[in-house]
Amino acid sequence: MVGVVLILISLIDIYLIVLYPRSGKGWLSTAISKGTWRLFQRIARLGAAIQRSERFGAAILSFCGPTLLILVVSAWTVLLIVGFACVYWTELGMEIQASEGLTPISFSTALYYSGYVFTTLGVGDLVPRSDWVRIVTVIEAGLGFAIFTLTITYLMAIYSALSQRNILALMLHHRTMGKANAAELVARMGAAGDFNDARDDVAKIAESLLTLLESHHAYPVVHYFRFENDLYSLARIVWLAMDTVTLINTALHPDRYRAFIRSTVVAGLANGGQHLLMELSYTFLPQRSFKMAGEDDFILRQRYLQAIERLRQEDIETVPDVEAGVQEYIKMRRRWEPYVMAIAHYMGYRWNQVAPSESKIVRETGWTIAPPLI
Numbered sequence: 001m002v003g004v005v006l007i008l009i010s011l012i013d014i015y016l017i018v019l020y021p022r023s024g025k026g027w028l029s030t031a032i033s034k035g036t037w038r039l040f041q042r043i044a045r046l047g048a049a050i051q052r053s054e055r056f057g058a059a060i061l062s063f064c065g066p067t068l069l070i071l072v073v074s075a076w077t078v079l080l081i082v083g084f085a086c087v088y089w090t091e092l093g094m095e096i097q098a099s100e101g102l103t104p105i106s107f108s109t110a111l112y113y114s115g116y117v118f119t120t121l122g123v124g125d126l127v128p129r130s131d132w133v134r135i136v137t138v139i140e141a142g143l144g145f146a147i148f149t150l151t152i153t154y155l156m157a158i159y160s161a162l163s164q165r166n167i168l169a170l171m172l173h174h175r176t177m178g179k180a181n182a183a184e185l186v187a188r189m190g191a192a193g194d195f196n197d198a199r200d201d202v203a204k205i206a207e208s209l210l211t212l213l214e215s216h217h218a219y220p221v222v223h224y225f226r227f228e229n230d231l232y233s234l235a236r237i238v239w240l241a242m243d244t245v246t247l248i249n250t251a252l253h254p255d256r257y258r259a260f261i262r263s264t265v266v267a268g269l270a271n272g273g274q275h276l277l278m279e280l281s282y283t284f285l286p287q288r289s290f291k292m293a294g295e296d297d298f299i300l301r302q303r304y305l306q307a308i309e310r311l312r313q314e315d316i317e318t319v320p321d322v323e324a325g326v327q328e329y330i331k332m333r334r335r336w337e338p339y340v341m342a343i344a345h346y347m348g349y350r351w352n353q354v355a356p357s358e359s360k361i362v363r364e365t366g367w368t369i370a371p372p373l374i
Contacts, residue, residue, distance in 0.1 A: 032068065036224075037064055062227055092110055180356050187311050193256075235340050239354055242336045
């Protein structure tokens with residue numbers, strides 16, 4: 001019975017993670033992922049304190065994702081091998097016999113037999129004598145082959161999803177001239193006051209966000225791939241996308257650019273980004289992460305005024321009532337900003353790494369950003 005339970009735990013987890021990929025559904029792998037991330041966080045904090053370097057802690061966290069893959073696949077394999085070994089153990093010396101001499105009846109012998117069968121290396125010096133043991137042996141060999149194949153496919157899908165995420169990060173990085181500033185992105189979309197070609201850019205970003213959402217939804221382990229370079233931060237990707245759509249809705253002249261502001265591509269970017277944040281927050285972040293505080297109104301006001309100035313430099317008409325625009329901008333930021341800050345904090349990023357353009361305002365004014373209360 002112990003063996004059957006172990007086999008079922010492994011097979012159900014594989015089914016939910018690989019064949020029915022939906023975030024947070026896996027029993028075993030979800031627990032391993034969260035536990036391993038917490039362990040890496042503690043090690044990173046300790047390492048950063050000893051070395052007096054945040055980069056050292058970030059380097060430690062960057063190894064969590066690949067380590068998780070090894071641990072999850074190893075857990076599946078070990079549970080199946082041990083589970084079948086428990087089934088074979090009681091049959092050693094009776095239904096399973098040595099081809100020569102006496103049959104050892106220790107659990108290590110059952111483990112040896114199960115491991116050989118699972119890796120499809122053959123039975124060798126232990127031979128099944130009854131029909132039901134032969135059937136179980138064939139089933140285990142088939143599962144071993146199938147799981148090795150599924151594992152390779154799973155790993156390829158994960159690294160493909162990571163590649164897509166990194167491409168989006170690089171696209172946003174280069175389109176903002178390396179400034180990680182949504183105002184720069186919007187200004188270049190509508191250079192000389194012309195947003196006619198901007199729809200394709202916004203549509204591409206919106207589509208990439210939905211791809212990012214589905215990849216994180218389908219492969220939860222992708223959450224825990226945290227790269228050392230800030231520009232690949234998931235929080236920065238989402239922050240840039242959401243701040244871009246917020247500026248489009250609050251900073252552009254509502255009459256001159258009505259067709260663009262009310263277009264389906266802008267709506268898709270806004271709703272897709274919000275959907276991504278909600279999914280990540282409720283399936284990935286601990287419950288305590290929802291006690292959050294955003295940036296101060298003063299910082300957001302300065303941020304908006306700087307964006308207005310940058311847009312005007314490109315001859316883009318902005319809202320006639322700047323004060324009303326400021327209030328609407330702050331209101332929209334409050335809907336999504338705390339979630340981005342919580343994701344950044346949980347993944348070990350400081351806010352100035354995610355939003356360097358806003359951190360510049362803090363340095364210039366001496367204002368203090370309130371961190372998320374986690």
